[in-house]
Amino acid sequence: MSQFIDAKMQRGALDHNGTVSVLRIGSLHTSTLGLVILNLLLACVMSVGCAPASAGGAIAAPSVQAPPALVVLVSVDQFLPRFLDRWRADFTGGLAALLKDGAVFTQAYHDHAITETAPGHASLLSGRFPYSTGIAANLAGVNTSDAPLLGAADQGASPFRFQGTTLADWMTAAHPDTRVLSVSRKDRGAILPVGRGQHSVFWYAMSNGSFTTSRYYADTLPTWVSAFNAEGNVMKKYAGTFWQLSRPDSLYTEPDSVAGESFGQGFLFPHFLPPDDLSATNIIIGYPFMDKLSLDFALRGVNAMQLGQRGSTDLLSVSLSATDAIGHRWGPESREMHDNVLRLDAALGVFLDSLSTLVGRERIALVFTSDHGVAPSPDFRSVVSDNSSGKRVVLDNFDAAIRSSAVTAARRKFPLETLNFDGPTLTVDRAAVKGRDGDVRAIAQAFAREASKVAGVMRVDVLEDLARADTVRDHIARRWLHMFRPGGDVIAVVTLTPYSIFGTGNVATHGSPHDYDAHAPLIFWGAAFKTMQSDAFVRVVDIGPTFAELLAVPVTEPVDGVVLQQALRQVP
Numbered sequence: 001m002s003q004f005i006d007a008k009m010q011r012g013a014l015d016h017n018g019t020v021s022v023l024r025i026g027s028l029h030t031s032t033l034g035l036v037i038l039n040l041l042l043a044c045v046m047s048v049g050c051a052p053a054s055a056g057g058a059i060a061a062p063s064v065q066a067p068p069a070l071v072v073l074v075s076v077d078q079f080l081p082r083f084l085d086r087w088r089a090d091f092t093g094g095l096a097a098l099l100k101d102g103a104v105f106t107q108a109y110h111d112h113a114i115t116e117t118a119p120g121h122a123s124l125l126s127g128r129f130p131y132s133t134g135i136a137a138n139l140a141g142v143n144t145s146d147a148p149l150l151g152a153a154d155q156g157a158s159p160f161r162f163q164g165t166t167l168a169d170w171m172t173a174a175h176p177d178t179r180v181l182s183v184s185r186k187d188r189g190a191i192l193p194v195g196r197g198q199h200s201v202f203w204y205a206m207s208n209g210s211f212t213t214s215r216y217y218a219d220t221l222p223t224w225v226s227a228f229n230a231e232g233n234v235m236k237k238y239a240g241t242f243w244q245l246s247r248p249d250s251l252y253t254e255p256d257s258v259a260g261e262s263f264g265q266g267f268l269f270p271h272f273l274p275p276d277d278l279s280a281t282n283i284i285i286g287y288p289f290m291d292k293l294s295l296d297f298a299l300r301g302v303n304a305m306q307l308g309q310r311g312s313t314d315l316l317s318v319s320l321s322a323t324d325a326i327g328h329r330w331g332p333e334s335r336e337m338h339d340n341v342l343r344l345d346a347a348l349g350v351f352l353d354s355l356s357t358l359v360g361r362e363r364i365a366l367v368f369t370s371d372h373g374v375a376p377s378p379d380f381r382s383v384v385s386d387n388s389s390g391k392r393v394v395l396d397n398f399d400a401a402i403r404s405s406a407v408t409a410a411r412r413k414f415p416l417e418t419l420n421f422d423g424p425t426l427t428v429d430r431a432a433v434k435g436r437d438g439d440v441r442a443i444a445q446a447f448a449r450e451a452s453k454v455a456g457v458m459r460v461d462v463l464e465d466l467a468r469a470d471t472v473r474d475h476i477a478r479r480w481l482h483m484f485r486p487g488g489d490v491i492a493v494v495t496l497t498p499y500s501i502f503g504t505g506n507v508a509t510h511g512s513p514h515d516y517d518a519h520a521p522l523i524f525w526g527a528a529f530k531t532m533q534s535d536a537f538v539r540v541v542d543i544g545p546t547f548a549e550l551l552a553v554p555v556t557e558p559v560d561g562v563v564l565q566q567a568l569r570q571v572p
């Protein structure tokens with residue numbers, strides 16, 4: 001039995017397998033009794049005798065007793081919780097509504113180490129960490145030539161690597177008439193939240209500026225998707241226009257003339273979107289316009305598919321990607337990010353109003369979150385945190401470490417191709433080195449010793465040693481164990497010093513187990529949720545189980561997340 005103690009065990013969850021504890025909640029919801037309790041709960045929510053809605057009364061008391069008609073996930077790629085605090089006074093749209101009426105968790109985390117888009121999105125509705133979803137990095141995400149896109153030349157994509165189930169599967173298993181729509185600019189942002197199911201899953205193809213899907217899901221596009229694309233929105237609405245500040249200049253306290261932003265090219269407002277077809281359909285992904293386009297597309301789908309309007313509960317997932325592109329190019333503290341967040345607030349306001357009109361505000365159960373955070377650029381001094389020790393670490397340094405005499409001696413008996421260092425992980429082809437665990441361990445240890453000497457490296461862990469770490473106090477160890485199982489192909493993992501990043505390709509980036517990359521906004525919104533704020537440590541994997549509890553659908557496999565009961569309205 002490992003000494004592995006996970007944070008959730010402190011909260012009374014079960015130790016499932018000796019390495020990562022798991023809370024089984026599915027069986028709690030299989031009974032008719034569960035439905036009765038839910039109905040009672042909802043009857044309470046709907047009645048005048050219950051706890052009042054927000055002080056402002058913004059969520060009207062519903063007149064019918066019914067479960068949510070539409071569950072909505074809004075995930076904003078690279079959105080930082082501190083954006084909510086920093087610009088709250090200026091919000092007037094969707095973010096203002098969420099903060100005013102929602103159940104706000106200020107200390108929610110992606111409790112895994114490789115804080116990238118693919119692993120983050122795979123955890124949003126699955127209730128499980130990457131070790132369990134099988135999605136550990138963007139580069140091992142969704143792309144495959146086996147699932148070409150319909151009518152577009154971009155890379156093919158499918159959930160072929162995704163393991164297990166998500167809320168979409170739990171809902172459709174309990175109620176086969178459930179409809180699921182998932183939309184994103186990114187293929188991984190659309191595909192991974194809803195797992196392996198062949199649902200209505202659409203994303204943006206840069207090659208022609210259309211929304212499409214892959215042959216994993218369909219052989220033809222639905223009429224409403226073709227009709228949306230035929231409108232030529234990118235070219236007609238956005239190409240040839242400028243991204244200008246949406247509010248008076250005096251509102252923006254950030255300097256615009258930070259030459260390091262955008263690598264010194266185009267760091268000043270306004271930003272032009274060329275009229276030319278090909279460059280406009282590419283460049284738009286880095287402007288706030290892309291999120292507006294994605295939300296418009298999602299609403300069109302809600303309307304066409306009659307989501308939430310058919311007497312059952314449907315699921316809508318929307319992943320917005322412009323914030324990630326803007327953060328990578330201009331940095332999270334830029335004037336560009338400030339204006340992007342204000343525009344996002346406005347776009348989400350229109351989106352929530354439109355959804356409320358289509359579905360009924362009291363029938364929506366929504367969560368707002370992100371897939372990961374970001375570090376301020378190591379190239380300029382942060383005004384938020386002391387990032388002065390941040391370095392850019394290039395992979396060549398690790399190649400040197402892996403070629404050092406100590407490592408070479410350890411790996412002499414191995415064919416070179418059995419080992420690979422990529423980003424933060426050293427992997428071995430386990431099948432090729434079967435029965436030689438001692439040698440594998442020696443190589444991992446030698447690599448860890450050498451790589452630890454590289455400037456910008458905080459620690460290098462041999463994966464099998466992490467199983468003995470104190471994972472309550474050592475959150476770095478815990479986050480790595482939530483990525484990979486000891487005994488698998490990954491044998492050693494590298495954690496850089498705070499604010500250091502791999503590579504030179506972005507002005508700012510993410511991907512580490514540090515809190516600034518793992519911290520995510522988490523706000524539940526709708527009549528089923530309390531208006532409250534909690535500063536307790538919670539995790540993004542809690543979203544799936546919480547929605548399952550709300551909907552009284554069985555969770556069909558062990559999950560890592562727990563039900564955030566404190567967010568749910570209770571029977572008094």
Ligand SMILES: [Zn+2]
Nearest residue numbers: 078117324328
């Ligand atoms: Zn990113």
